[in-house]
Amino acid sequence: xxxxxxxxxxxxxxxxxxxxxxxxxxxxxxxxxxxxxxxxxxxxxxxxxxxxxxxxxxxxxxxxxxxxxxxxxxxxxxxxxxxxxxxxxxxxxxxxxxxxxxxxxxxxxxxxxxxxxxxxxxxxxxxxxxxxxxxxxxxxxxxxxxxxxxxxxxxxxxxxxxxxxxxxxxxxxxxxxxxxxxxxxxxxxxxxxxxxxxxxxxxxxxxxxxxxxxxxxxxxxxxxxxxxxxxxxxxxxxxxxxxxxxxxxxxxxxxxxxxxxxxxxxxxxxxxxxxxxxxxxxxxxxxxxxxxxxxxxxxxxxxxxxxxxxxxxxxxxxxxxxxxxxxxxxxxxxxxxxxxxxxxxxxxxxxxxxxxxxxxxxxxxxxxxxxxxxxxxxxxxxxxxxxxxxxx
Amino acid sequence: xxxxxxxxxxxxxxxxxxxxxxxxxxxxxxxxxxxxxxxxxxxxxxxxxxxxxxxxxxxxxxxxxxxxxxxxxxxxxxxxxxxxxxxxxxxxxxxxxxxxxxxxxxxxxxxxxxxxxxxxxxxxxxxxxxxxxxxxxxxxxxxxxxxxxxxxxxxxxxxxxxxxxxxxxxxxxxxxxxxxxxxxxxxxxxxxxxxxxxxxxxxxxxxxxxxxxxxxxxx
Numbered sequence: 001x002x003x004x005x006x007x008x009x010x011x012x013x014x015x016x017x018x019x020x021x022x023x024x025x026x027x028x029x030x031x032x033x034x035x036x037x038x039x040x041x042x043x044x045x046x047x048x049x050x051x052x053x054x055x056x057x058x059x060x061x062x063x064x065x066x067x068x069x070x071x072x073x074x075x076x077x078x079x080x081x082x083x084x085x086x087x088x089x090x091x092x093x094x095x096x097x098x099x100x101x102x103x104x105x106x107x108x109x110x111x112x113x114x115x116x117x118x119x120x121x122x123x124x125x126x127x128x129x130x131x132x133x134x135x136x137x138x139x140x141x142x143x144x145x146x147x148x149x150x151x152x153x154x155x156x157x158x159x160x161x162x163x164x165x166x167x168x169x170x171x172x173x174x175x176x177x178x179x180x181x182x183x184x185x186x187x188x189x190x191x192x193x194x195x196x197x198x199x200x201x202x203x204x205x206x207x208x209x210x211x212x213x214x215x216x217x218x219x220x221x222x223x224x225x226x227x228x229x230x231x232x233x234x235x236x237x238x239x240x241x242x243x244x245x246x247x248x249x250x251x252x253x254x255x256x257x258x259x260x261x262x263x264x265x266x267x268x269x270x271x272x273x274x275x276x277x278x279x280x281x282x283x284x285x286x287x288x289x290x291x292x293x294x295x296x297x298x299x300x301x302x303x304x305x306x307x308x309x310x311x312x313x314x315x316x317x318x319x320x321x322x323x324x325x326x327x328x329x330x331x332x333x334x335x336x337x338x339x340x341x342x343x344x345x346x347x348x349x350x351x352x353x354x355x356x357x358x359x360x361x362x363x364x365x366x367x368x369x370x371x372x373x374x375x376x377x378x379x380x381x382x383x384x385x386x387x388x389x390x391x392x
Numbered sequence: 393x394x395x396x397x398x399x400x401x402x403x404x405x406x407x408x409x410x411x412x413x414x415x416x417x418x419x420x421x422x423x424x425x426x427x428x429x430x431x432x433x434x435x436x437x438x439x440x441x442x443x444x445x446x447x448x449x450x451x452x453x454x455x456x457x458x459x460x461x462x463x464x465x466x467x468x469x470x471x472x473x474x475x476x477x478x479x480x481x482x483x484x485x486x487x488x489x490x491x492x493x494x495x496x497x498x499x500x501x502x503x504x505x506x507x508x509x510x511x512x513x514x515x516x517x518x519x520x521x522x523x524x525x526x527x528x529x530x531x532x533x534x535x536x537x538x539x540x541x542x543x544x545x546x547x548x549x550x551x552x553x554x555x556x557x558x559x560x561x562x563x564x565x566x567x568x569x570x571x572x573x574x575x576x577x578x579x580x581x582x583x584x585x586x587x588x589x590x591x592x593x594x595x596x597x598x599x600x601x602x603x604x605x606x607x608x609x610x611x
Contacts, residue, residue, distance in 0.1 A: 195479040200482075292586075
């Protein structure tokens, strides 16, 4: 049913930011960009849309269906960016190749995805994040994950956790089973969705013995710190998955050195839904929020597609989700310091200029309210001071 | 900090009663909980458990948004809802089959070939399941969404085919319909919110293990 609407509508999945929301968003983004700067990350800005071929290079074909596309006057297909990682990979390959590695870049930007608008998913949303390009290894992962923890702290979240997985472990274990491509994909999807019932059923259907099934489901349900890691290493032994797990030991050393180990845990079932991830992946969870507020990981193959073969890692934090999760701990907006009016406008503007130059936030009354009306307005809005001409 | 509270969403009706039976055997508090009363919230602060009673089709939504940490719901409902939730335990009760059924007379007139149903109209309560199933077989059908009494549709010319869940098959028989293929089998599942699963892992895992112990799941 379509209701007749007297007001112009916005397309589904898009929203306006009203003053109080916009204020909180700006505050949060500034705080995050400031924090990233303290860790040596420099902000970059890329175009909102790019050639479709640029944005789809690093992703699975099915990801293309989530892009908003348009056609330019020359018939070329363009797409709105679905994240910032791919545009930054393009930017680095095209513009910053000459700079010494590692590069540390950060951003706060809007991204666009065609999604069912439910469960906190909008079609335009904001992300703030970092990319650490040109260094591999656990210490680079540790830096980025430690910064992710510090970011969630800076957002004022309490009781948050960062879960760490390693896609190479899952891929290694699945490849040892020597399933055909379709079955392997089906199993990977079931692990990714944490559909443990289907994982059991699929393993059984493909003739995996009971003991082996128990070992695999146990691995994907492990949860904890170093002790969980030690158990996982014991379970996989000397295999490609084992090598990938051993690397997590370095990562844990780094996280302890950064003093963030209490906020993180290992969960090998975390697999993120971007195909460009190649190693350690992680997600941030806030108490009381049904969806992750942050996600990231290592993507060592993406940059070579843009002419700058180099390992890389990074994360993005969902601004709307963090604002929702932090809703109760934020400070209130403050009204202006002062309301000026009650005389002629030239006088009011002069006074406002003078007060602003002294650092005050000043609102000028443009519609000729009386001193009494201004006082009442100021009381109502909590403005501490009213400046009107002195009585003759 | 006290014990972390778990919110568990239970379906109204028969499935909910069976769920309570399993919860009871798993050692969870169930005294006084009823899935068919006016009361919708049952709190056990001492044990850190709160049950909420929901319409079965809404349970994936409560869990997806994190309003409930855990939920008990049929696999049929999970598939139809398409919600992004973790599926942890097959609880093994509430067994039913998703079937494609047609009028017996029609089926006996020709060869037993599903392709005869291409380009037909399909009446169902589960439009997503029906559409996905026929699309995966490369067939074009028109899905007609109904809310109940699906068996009626072929008798009055609303649709040629139905997709529905059956447990015994008696309703089909009484309406002179015959199940021509199974789409999949469904049982009740324990589902979890993906953030609760990580943040409340240990608390939640106790419940998972206890339930697995009762229903006899491996793993």
